[in-house]
Amino acid sequence: MDIKDKRQQILDAALMLFNAQGFHGTSTASIAKAAGVATGTLFHHFPNKETLLQTLFLAVKQEFAAAIQAMASPDGPLEQQARRLWLGAIDWALEHPDKQQFFQQFSLSVEIPLALREQAMQEILGFIGAMIAEGQRLGLVAELPLALMLENCHGQYLAATRFFLDHPALGQDHGHREASFRLFWRALAL
Amino acid sequence: MDIKDKRQQILDAALMLFNAQGFHGTSTASIAKAAGVATGTLFHHFPNKETLLQTLFLAVKQEFAAAIQAMASPDGPLEQQARRLWLGAIDWALEHPDKQQFFQQFSLSVEIPLALREQAMQEILGFIGAMIAEGQRLGLVAELPLALMLENCHGQYLAATRFFLDHPALGQDHGHREASFRLFWRALAL
Amino acid sequence: MDIKDKRQQILDAALMLFNAQGFHGTSTASIAKAAGVATGTLFHHFPNKETLLQTLFLAVKQEFAAAIQAMASPDGPLEQQARRLWLGAIDWALEHPDKQQFFQQFSLSVEIPLALREQAMQEILGFIGAMIAEGQRLGLVAELPLALMLENCHGQYLAATRFFLDHPALGQDHGHREASFRLFWRALAL
Amino acid sequence: MDIKDKRQQILDAALMLFNAQGFHGTSTASIAKAAGVATGTLFHHFPNKETLLQTLFLAVKQEFAAAIQAMASPDGPLEQQARRLWLGAIDWALEHPDKQQFFQQFSLSVEIPLALREQAMQEILGFIGAMIAEGQRLGLVAELPLALMLENCHGQYLAATRFFLDHPALGQDHGHREASFRLFWRALAL
DNA sequence: TATGAATGAGAATTCATTCAT
């Protein structure tokens, strides 16, 4: 237990409680208690509650981005690449339900400053954009306004993970997994 | 000014402030002040702050549902019906940006009890479900799990209105309007 | 007890406690308790602790200024006028030892913003300045830099009241009263 | 830099910060930081914050007393001796504005325990008392209560240095320097 | 119905001090 340092324990506790009760519904005292540290310790590591949330957001975002990046590979036809990515992202969500739920709650929330939110979106959607461009070059993807397509991808991903988090069993069901990809892909495809 | 009763003034002020500052960021005192009434008056009309939010949510939801219902008509081919509905819903969002923003913020939020949220979703997505079933019967719409399709529709609608609220000028642009429908429709269509 | 409103009770309690324990040594909770009100009530009447102090400072200052003004009258030789004023001011201090002690503590303190302090000094020393000018015109008062003379008057008054507050019995002693005036007057006189 | 030991660095930083922000407005952490040492180090040299303040007070007082003592000499007429002392004390204040400001703030403050304050006053005013007695023996100084005269001297000195600290340029002006002495001396003189 | 002063539990944050290294 002493291996994980207190800073990390605080982040873990915050993730759990923010998910369960929301940002404003969670007191710093309760985070500290759940983390097994004193109230002062929280403020030793984070100047205030807001920064704690943002630090957490950044950390989760980076973990997700790294996982996605690791899945991407330019092998095979574009649709195969996209399927691999989509299902990989769904799997990541199912393996890290707490982190995914955190994303659902905060990736559009006012608590995260606009700049940080947009930066996160950019980082994650960045190579989705590249893949769409490539698809358009190959005549596989429709020529629609890029910003709108990206917002759409984001919305579909949030919807799909929302669905699978609400019905965890279906996350293993081949039919539902493929269906979710089909909706996503056909929206974009020519 | 005395025409609108104080209850309505309170609801209006709450809508504005909840949008701007969130539920927890808005004090009942500030709502009362913005509404031009005394703090106590708010609690004559609503037993507590939560109920105020839920009442507001219900009112906005019903207004939206009524507007959508008015647009629907079983005339013409299914895709035309769907286009009319989709663009009508987009227009409603553009005409009521404050109410739409309120929806964006609270239709998935923890502040609204699950039961209320689901009921609202049902009411609004209800005849979307019917339309999908009809489409499937006619062989126009893909045979995918219904719950997933509905969640997808919802996610796409939120994404589209998010986009148009962020770029109000494009709300009048034919290309973007059609593109948003195309994404929506192609996801579902066979 | 209900006659004095809570606002005044809070000011009274604050005066007492600030005197006894200093500004930082006095918690808002203890002020509220001593005033017999809830903590929230204090913040209903004063936006924060600092404003409470400044309001108190202003109130005491105005009471003192009014008392002094009431004593001044242009009758008799200048030295008589000055003596009347000086002894009157000493008497006020002895009759209101708590308010005088408050002045001792805060009239030079950093807790009171410079602007407020200077305004208070002006108001109280204003007609001391006029009296000095008159004395100089009559050839009774030395021609020294005015600002320095005023600072000196203030310093002497604080010293004298400090002495009399520390030795309350001597406040009635004719010898000491006269001696304090003599020191003051001879410093200025030609 | 390593020449001055950390203890002294802490005292220097404390002097600066207490002046700028007051005792309660200055955290031990900020003192340590300004001194370039760790928070714990402060508590190796001083058992607590209060003791740090009192140690500082004592050190400054002793430095001042030593400087004054060095200026005193029983040569020439008494008024000359007094002038030398007074102007020397003013000069000391102007040469050590930070230490003088510290004195202004704490020599009457509640933060310094009464005993320490009185001891300091005694030490500094001690030979002022002797000089007054000598003046009275020679028929040069008024026969007024000694305690009152000492308090008056102290008050005048604080007022004069307050004035000169607020108007540093005038500290070199012969007229103002002499005027400040004149006020002081004429108050006491027969 | 309407008012707004009063309430007090609860929140975020600060900070002097300790102590293992």
Added chain:
DNA sequence: AATGAATGAATTCTCATTCAT
């Protein structure tokens, strides 16, 4: 002697809600 992470009591201030008028 020096460090700085950790502590937790204490502090200021907020705010939903009540109630006498």
